[in-house]
Amino acid sequence: MTDSNDAIAVRFDAVRLDRGGRTILSGIDLAVPRGSVTAVLGPSGSGKSTLLAALTGELVPAAGRVEVFGQAVPQRQRALLELRKSIGVLLQGNGLLTDLTAAENVALPLRAHTRLPREVIDRLVEMKLHAVGLRSAADLYPRELSGGMARRVALARAIALDPPLMVYDEPLTGLDPIASGVIMNLVSELNDRLGLTSIIVTHHVHETLPICDHAVVIANGGIVFSGTPGQLQASADPLVGQFLRGEPDGPIAFDSARRTEAA
Ligand SMILES: Nc1ncnc2c1ncn2[C@@H]1O[C@H](COP(=O)(O)OP(=O)(O)OP(=O)(O)O)[C@@H](O)[C@H]1O
Numbered sequence: 001m002t003d004s005n006d007a008i009a010v011r012f013d014a015v016r017l018d019r020g021g022r023t024i025l026s027g028i029d030l031a032v033p034r035g036s037v038t039a040v041l042g043p044s045g046s047g048k049s050t051l052l053a054a055l056t057g058e059l060v061p062a063a064g065r066v067e068v069f070g071q072a073v074p075q076r077q078r079a080l081l082e083l084r085k086s087i088g089v090l091l092q093g094n095g096l097l098t099d100l101t102a103a104e105n106v107a108l109p110l111r112a113h114t115r116l117p118r119e120v121i122d123r124l125v126e127m128k129l130h131a132v133g134l135r136s137a138a139d140l141y142p143r144e145l146s147g148g149m150a151r152r153v154a155l156a157r158a159i160a161l162d163p164p165l166m167v168y169d170e171p172l173t174g175l176d177p178i179a180s181g182v183i184m185n186l187v188s189e190l191n192d193r194l195g196l197t198s199i200i201v202t203h204h205v206h207e208t209l210p211i212c213d214h215a216v217v218i219a220n221g222g223i224v225f226s227g228t229p230g231q232l233q234a235s236a237d238p239l240v241g242q243f244l245r246g247e248p249d250g251p252i253a254f255d256s257a258r259r260t261e262a263a
């Protein structure tokens with residue numbers, strides 16, 4: 001591996017992604033530097049979750065290559081499972097198991113992927129809950145947690161195995177501005193304190209940009225912007241402008257099915 005490869009955590013090279021026989025994204029080139037926080041922005045249905053699916057190996061590219069830490073995302077099941085241990089995922093929705101306590105939810109990946117003794121797992125769980133400010137909520141069930149707290153428990157579970165790469169899919173959905181601020185601060189803090197690389201998929205532009213080093217906007221089947229948050233705010237591109245201002249009319253087709261019919 002060369003030095004320049006070492007500096008890149010995730011690389012997309014001329015990637016095309018199809019779903020249900022339809023091309024969702026094409027010509028995707030992206031290099032995410034180690035240690036950085038990258039926002040992947042774009043309207044609903046533009047393919048943000050699809051992009052993440054290629055990163056975690058759930059979706060095999062129709063063309064091109066996806067690399068994580070210098071290694072092509074494998075297709076063989078065992079190699080894929082190994083790679084996934086190095087990617088912490090906070091899914092759209094929390095995915096907490098409702099009949100387990102917060103602590104038991106955080107312990108799940110440790111039980112599944114390590115052979116650590118019970119006391120060590122308990123201690124690690126305590127540390128992870130502490131990292132998201134919820135040590136006192138260890139014995140609560142998901143129904144006893146607020147939305148913001150549940151999201152933090154899910155975050156503690158995502159970092160349970162100390163993955164070097166964190167991927168967040170819409171981490172702010174359903175949260176009020178204060179809870180959103182708490183989550184975004186945590187994402188940023190964890191990234192810096194633990195030396196992670198983070199990719200945040202969201203349409204919450206204004207909450208997300210302040211903690212990002214890099215922003216990518218996807219729309220109309222590809223990347224329409226890639227640069228710093230400052231460059232994004234200053235962009236004169238009408239597509240980017242429409243997205244940032246949340247306008248229904250403009251170069252982004254917000255209802256692609258209807259547009260196809262009308263054409
Ligand atoms: N399993 C699937 N089979 C077929 N088509 C799919 C599948 N999953 C997603 N799609 C299609 O792919 C496109 C992109 O979906 P995706 O979920 O990646 O969008 P998104 O940007 O994450 O949207 P949102 O912001 O609403 O989460 C959509 O048109 C969707 O209908």
Ligand SMILES: [Mg+2]
Pocket residue numbers: 048049050092169
């Ligand atoms: Mg999505």
